[in-house]
Amino acid sequence: xxxxxxxxxxxxxxxxxxxxxxxxxxxxxxxxxxxxxxxxxxxxxxxxxxxxxxxxxxxxxxxxxxxxxxxxxxxxxxxxxxxxxxxxxxxxxxxxxxxxxxxxxxxxxxxxxxxxxxxxxxxxxxxxxxxxxxxxxxxxxxxxxxxxxxxxxxxxxxxxxxxxxxxxxxxxxxxxxxxxxxxxxxxxxxxxxxxxxxxxxxxxxxxxxxxxxxxxxxxxxxxxxxxxxxxxxxxxxxxxxxxxxxxxxxxxxxxxxxxxxxxxxxxxxxxxxxxxxxxxxxxxxxxxxxxxxxxxxxxxxxxxxxxxxxxxxxxxxxxxxxxxxxxxxxxxxxxxxxxxx
Numbered sequence: 001x002x003x004x005x006x007x008x009x010x011x012x013x014x015x016x017x018x019x020x021x022x023x024x025x026x027x028x029x030x031x032x033x034x035x036x037x038x039x040x041x042x043x044x045x046x047x048x049x050x051x052x053x054x055x056x057x058x059x060x061x062x063x064x065x066x067x068x069x070x071x072x073x074x075x076x077x078x079x080x081x082x083x084x085x086x087x088x089x090x091x092x093x094x095x096x097x098x099x100x101x102x103x104x105x106x107x108x109x110x111x112x113x114x115x116x117x118x119x120x121x122x123x124x125x126x127x128x129x130x131x132x133x134x135x136x137x138x139x140x141x142x143x144x145x146x147x148x149x150x151x152x153x154x155x156x157x158x159x160x161x162x163x164x165x166x167x168x169x170x171x172x173x174x175x176x177x178x179x180x181x182x183x184x185x186x187x188x189x190x191x192x193x194x195x196x197x198x199x200x201x202x203x204x205x206x207x208x209x210x211x212x213x214x215x216x217x218x219x220x221x222x223x224x225x226x227x228x229x230x231x232x233x234x235x236x237x238x239x240x241x242x243x244x245x246x247x248x249x250x251x252x253x254x255x256x257x258x259x260x261x262x263x264x265x266x267x268x269x270x271x272x273x274x275x276x277x278x279x280x281x282x283x284x285x286x287x288x289x290x291x292x293x294x295x296x297x298x299x300x301x302x303x304x305x306x307x308x309x310x311x312x313x314x315x316x317x318x319x320x321x322x323x324x325x326x327x328x329x330x331x332x333x334x335x336x337x338x339x340x341x
Contacts, residue, residue, distance in 0.1 A: 027340055028201075029338065029340050030088050030089070030197065030199055030204070030338075030339050030341070031085070031086065031087040031337065031339070032088065032206065032243050032245050032309055032337050033089070033091070033245070033334055033335065033336040033337075034093075034208070034245035034247070034307055034308070034334065035078065035091070035092055035334040036093040036210070036247040036330055036331075037074075037075075037092055037093065037094050037113050037329075038074070038094055038329075038330035038331045038332065039094040039153065040065065040098070041069070041292055041293060042292045043293075044292070045059075045061035045062045046058040046059055046061075046141070049061075050181045050183065051181055052182075055142075055181070056142055056143055059141045059142065059144075059149050060143050062149065063100075063143060063149050065292065066111070066149075068295060069111075069295070071113055071116055074328070074330060075116035075119075075329070076123075077323070077327055077328070077329040078323070078329035078330070078334075079120035079123065079124050080124060081322045082121060082128070083121070083124045083126040085322055085336045087336055088159065088160045088163055088197075089131075089158065089163070090157065090158040090159075091157055091193075091206070091245040092114075092117075092155065092156040092157070093155055093210035093246055094113075094153060094247075095133075095153075095154040095155065096111070096113050096154065097109050097113070097114075097150075097152040098110050098111045098150065098151060099149075099150035099151075100147055100148065100150065101148055101150065102148070104141075105140075107140060114133070118130075128158040128160055128161060129159055130157075131157040131159045131165050131168060131193075131195050132157050132168045132170050132193045132195065133156050134155040134170040134171075136154060136155065136172065136188075137152070137153040137187070137188050138150075138151070138152045138153075139151050139186055142183075155170075155192070155208055155209065156193075156208075157193050159195075163197065163199070164197070164198045165195045165196065165197055166195070166196045166198070167194075167195065167196040168195045169193075170193040172189040173189065173190050173192070173227075173231050176188065176212070176224075177190075177221060188212070190209075190211055190212050190228060191209070191210070192209040192231075192246075193207070193208045193209075194206070194207045194235065194236075203241070204240075204314065204341055205239050205241065205243070206242075206243050206244075206245065207236060207243070207245070207246075208245055209244065209246035209247075210247045210249075211225050211229060211246070211247070211248050211249050211250065212249065213249045213258075214249060214259075216257065222259075222260045222261070225249065225260050225262055226260060226262055229250075229262035229265040229266060232244060236312075237269075241314055241341050242312045243339065244266065244308070244310040245308070245309045245335075246307070246308065248262050248263060248306055248307070248308050249262075250262035251305065251306055252276075252284075252305040253283070253305070257304075263308070266308075266310050270312050271312045272311050272316070273310060274308075274309045274310065274311055274316050274319045274337045274339075275308070275319050275335065277319070279319060283305060284321060284335075285301070285303055285324075285333075286302060286304070286321065286324070286332055286333040286334075287302050287304050287305075287331060288304075288331045288332075289302055289323075289326075289331050289332065290328060302324065302333065306332075307332055307333065307335050308335070309335055309336075314339045314341040316338075317337075317339060318338045319336070319337045320335070320336050320337075321335060322334035322335070322336055
């Protein structure tokens with residue numbers, strides 16, 4: 001066969017182009033997931049009774065609700081979802097520890113959601129490590145039998161084992177809610193975790209967060225949440241590639257009940273809301289998959305999208321919801337985004 005110089009040149013050009021696409025910018029892939037694990041209660045009972053003559057009744061009812069929450073079963077479902085989606089990084093919210101004891105300072109854990117999820121991930125062969133844990137609300141309140149019910153809220157970031165992470169930092173927001181009660185003021189901080197992630201020689205910053213939940217009739221809490229969103233914008237202001245993943249408690253459609261400005265603040269800072277960018281016409285509601293206080297199936301399914309993955313400086317390949325069909329791992333659906341940079 002005669003040597004065809006034109007064919008050789010054409011093949012060489014194709015090979016060079018393929019190598020350029022493979023190695024060039026925009027082709028390092030990363031998958032990020034966010035999931036609110038559900039603390040097992042919305043604390044409605046506790047808040048309803050806290051300033052009454054019988055505050056312990058609300059704590060009793062909260063404990064009964066927590067006991068029915070099936071933390072281990074829900075962790076097992078979530079572990080299967082994480083294994084199937086195979087994200088590189090997972091931003092978790094409401095990763096709680098519930099405990100009881102004879103005093104506020106002498107407590108024994110009865111449910112640790114991070115340990116339950118870690119054990120469940122190991123059981124299904126999904127290998128993840130904890131990058132950072134941010135402790136938030138930490139309270140213990142008396143029940144009517146004289147014992148105390150303890151509650152610790154946490155944000156957590158998990159990473160696929162072997163992923164290179166660095167420069168981990170975490171802090172509560174400077175703007176935080178404090179609830180005045182007959183038992184004293186109860187601080188309810190929210191916060192963020194940031195970590196630099198290096199893949200294929202390129203780096204981006206992941207921020208996991210949970211913003212304060214609005215309280216009907218209290219517009220000052222909406223303003224507080226907006227201040228938290230502005231803190232996030234300031235935090236990443238000088239950074240290039242950034243992904244912010246979490247429960248914003250701010251409805252994407254800017255309609256009640258989570259009618260707040262936080263989503264608009266993120267968009268105004270140059271972030272892209274990944275869901276509508278690739279899921280045109282699909283509202284992608286993430287909450288509530290079921291109701292609490294007391295636990296009940298939601299009659300109409302979810303009606304708000306309050307769980308977000310925002311990006312700046314990356315490219316969006318796909319965005320999906322996880323766990324929005326029963327059996328549910330949480331009252332929130334998870335969101336998973338495949339990105340490139």
